[in-house]
Amino acid sequence: METLLVLLKNIILSTLHGWVGASLAVFMFFRPLKPWRIGRVRIWQGVIPAQQTRIAEAVSGVVSSDLLTPQALFDYLVQEQALDRRVRATIHDLLTLVANNKYPSVESMFPPPAAGLREELKTLAKEALSQWALKYLTDPGVDAWVRDFLHRQLKRLWQKKAGELWPEERAETTLRRFLEDVAVYLSGPEFRDAAARLIGQAHSALCGQAMPLRDVLPRPLQDKIAEWPARLAQVLPELIIRLRDNEEVLERLTAVILDIMEQLKGKGFLARVGIGLFQFFSEYQAEVESFVRNDMFPRLGEFLSSPEMKKRLEQYIREQADAILDRPVGELASGIDPAQLAQASDWLAARLGGWLAGAGAQAWLGEFLLGRYRFMAGFTVAELCGRYTGVTPEKVEASLARHGLDLLRQPVTVRFVRLAARSLVEEIAKYPVGRLRDRFSPETLEKVEVMSAGMITAYLKNQIPSFLEELDLKTIVRTRIESYSTRELVDMFQRVTMNSLQKIEIYGAVIGAVMGVFFGLANLRSDAFWFIAALLAFIIGLIRYIK
Numbered sequence: 001m002e003t004l005l006v007l008l009k010n011i012i013l014s015t016l017h018g019w020v021g022a023s024l025a026v027f028m029f030f031r032p033l034k035p036w037r038i039g040r041v042r043i044w045q046g047v048i049p050a051q052q053t054r055i056a057e058a059v060s061g062v063v064s065s066d067l068l069t070p071q072a073l074f075d076y077l078v079q080e081q082a083l084d085r086r087v088r089a090t091i092h093d094l095l096t097l098v099a100n101n102k103y104p105s106v107e108s109m110f111p112p113p114a115a116g117l118r119e120e121l122k123t124l125a126k127e128a129l130s131q132w133a134l135k136y137l138t139d140p141g142v143d144a145w146v147r148d149f150l151h152r153q154l155k156r157l158w159q160k161k162a163g164e165l166w167p168e169e170r171a172e173t174t175l176r177r178f179l180e181d182v183a184v185y186l187s188g189p190e191f192r193d194a195a196a197r198l199i200g201q202a203h204s205a206l207c208g209q210a211m212p213l214r215d216v217l218p219r220p221l222q223d224k225i226a227e228w229p230a231r232l233a234q235v236l237p238e239l240i241i242r243l244r245d246n247e248e249v250l251e252r253l254t255a256v257i258l259d260i261m262e263q264l265k266g267k268g269f270l271a272r273v274g275i276g277l278f279q280f281f282s283e284y285q286a287e288v289e290s291f292v293r294n295d296m297f298p299r300l301g302e303f304l305s306s307p308e309m310k311k312r313l314e315q316y317i318r319e320q321a322d323a324i325l326d327r328p329v330g331e332l333a334s335g336i337d338p339a340q341l342a343q344a345s346d347w348l349a350a351r352l353g354g355w356l357a358g359a360g361a362q363a364w365l366g367e368f369l370l371g372r373y374r375f376m377a378g379f380t381v382a383e384l385c386g387r388y389t390g391v392t393p394e395k396v397e398a399s400l401a402r403h404g405l406d407l408l409r410q411p412v413t414v415r416f417v418r419l420a421a422r423s424l425v426e427e428i429a430k431y432p433v434g435r436l437r438d439r440f441s442p443e444t445l446e447k448v449e450v451m452s453a454g455m456i457t458a459y460l461k462n463q464i465p466s467f468l469e470e471l472d473l474k475t476i477v478r479t480r481i482e483s484y485s486t487r488e489l490v491d492m493f494q495r496v497t498m499n500s501l502q503k504i505e506i507y508g509a510v511i512g513a514v515m516g517v518f519f520g521l522a523n524l525r526s527d528a529f530w531f532i533a534a535l536l537a538f539i540i541g542l543i544r545y546i547k
Contacts, residue, residue: 034486060478083460088453095449099440103433122425129421137409137417147401154400158393162384163377175369179362186353196345203341206333213332214325225321233314237304 103109110118136142157165185191214222303309324332355361376384382393437445 056478060474060476065474083464084453084457087457087460088449091449091453091456095445095452099437099445100435102435105430106433107429109433122429126422126425129425130418133417133421134414137414143401146404147397150397150401150404154393154397158382158385159380161378161380162373165381166373166377168374168377171373172370175366175373179356179365179369183353183356183362186349186356191353192345192349195349196342199341199345199348203333203336207330209329209333211329212326213329216329217325222325225325229314229317229321232317233310236313237301237310240301240304 098109107118107122209216217225304313356365385393385396433439440448
């Protein structure tokens with residue numbers, strides 16, 4: 001009984017000793033967080049808190065060289081298609097969200113935090129589109145493209161007949177509508193104002209001319225003017241005789257003579273007395289009318305019909321015509337006052353509008369224009385061009401290309417292209433989008449998803465090697481571990497090793513109990529001491545060997 005009691009005491013004490021030793025070892029592994037000191041002498045600090053820098057260095061080295069090497073990361077992302085799956089899932093979620101939203105405009109597709117990006121993209125798009133358009137306009141290859149384009153388009157046009165391009169039914173309808181519109185325009189106030197402006201502009205242009213009228217007139221018209229003096233000298237006597245039978249002319253001429261007689265009364269006393277007596281003692285109005293009809297016109301006609309008078313009259317008219325022809329155009333035009341210009345414009349508008357508004361003029365012009373159309377309908381465009389303009393299709397194409405290129409490279413065209421490009425971007429930004437799912441079919445959205453995912457994945461795969469080469473995992477892990485406080489580091493290790501540490505305490509108690517049995521036996525039997533010592537030495541050696 002005493003032997004068992006001694007053995008039991010040794011077992012209990014050894015168990016407590018093993019458990020306390022294991023617990024103390026675990027405690028000293030993590031605690032204290034700060035070193036214990038006696039004065040300036042450092043007694044102890046937990047292994048983990050004391051070795052934080054070395055732990056960070058060791059862990060970072062293992063992670064960067066063995067666990068997460070650049071090649072391992074690349075193999076995981078690329079060969080195991082983890083990147084493909086993640087990118088495709090992200091693109092799918094993003095496109096689903098975008099396609100289900102309703103956008104009032106293109107620029108509303110940008111969220112409010114991306115307003116700056118939206119404006120920057122609009123500015124870049126405007127500038128890029130303007131630069132592209134200007135580069136296209138100034139590209140030397142545009143010359144050949146414009147010429148080739150004109151040649152291809154006009155080549156088909158030259159061989160077509162006018163009747164094919166403009167059928168007779170459409171031509172007749174167009175001509176009739178044209179004549180009606182012209183008649184309405186000529187009879188309206190717009191044409192009267194336009195005629196006044198046209199005559200005013202022509203008058204202003206003529207007033208600035210210093211060239212003689214003779215040099216301005218065409219040669220055929222000068223020849224006709226040279227014939228006028230002789231013809232006027234021949235026609236004037238006959239005209240005077242014919243005017244005698246015109247009652248209106250006789251009345252006006254009689255009134256003029258009577259008015260002159262009244263004016264002569266104011267010239268003097270004798271004139272007033274003589275004319276007054278003539279008017280008192282005779283039927284002076286009838287006598288004046290008889291004088292004009294029976295005496296003045298016949299005598300004037302005989303006088304102007306004499307060869308000598310015709311010669312003098314022709315010479316006088318020729319001198320006056322030469323004097324007028326030698327005067328500058330501006331001087332002649334300056335003699336026309338505004339009232340005469342207004343009268344001329346009113347006369348032109350009234351006569352032309354009234355003439356064209358008539359049914360006869362409408363019918364005549366319609367038949368004339370339709371006849372000209374029927375005549376030209378059988379000719380090709382190339383034949384009409386050569387017949388009426390005297391130029392070949394090649395010259396027309398070259399002229400159009402030259403003028404088109406000149407127009408394209410004018411500063412005003414460049415400014416217009418810039419403005420159009422900027423306006424186009426603004427119009428696109430304000431274009432109502434609505435719901436993308438309503439505008440595009442599911443197949444189209446799926447294609448966009450696949451294409452976007454493929455492009456992004458390909459780009460990332462090309463960038464991953466260089467990114468991984470520049471990625472310093474060791475520094476990242478070491479910096480992260482060193483940034484932990486000692487308590488955070490200890491808590492992290494305790495969370496990871498909690499179960500193992502509890503097992504260590506239990507194993508320490510079990511080993512202590514076994515050692516208690518050995519110690520009890522050694523105390524009870526002296527011959528068992530060496531056997532137990534040899535067994536313990538063997539166990540220690542075995543543990544060292546297994547390590």
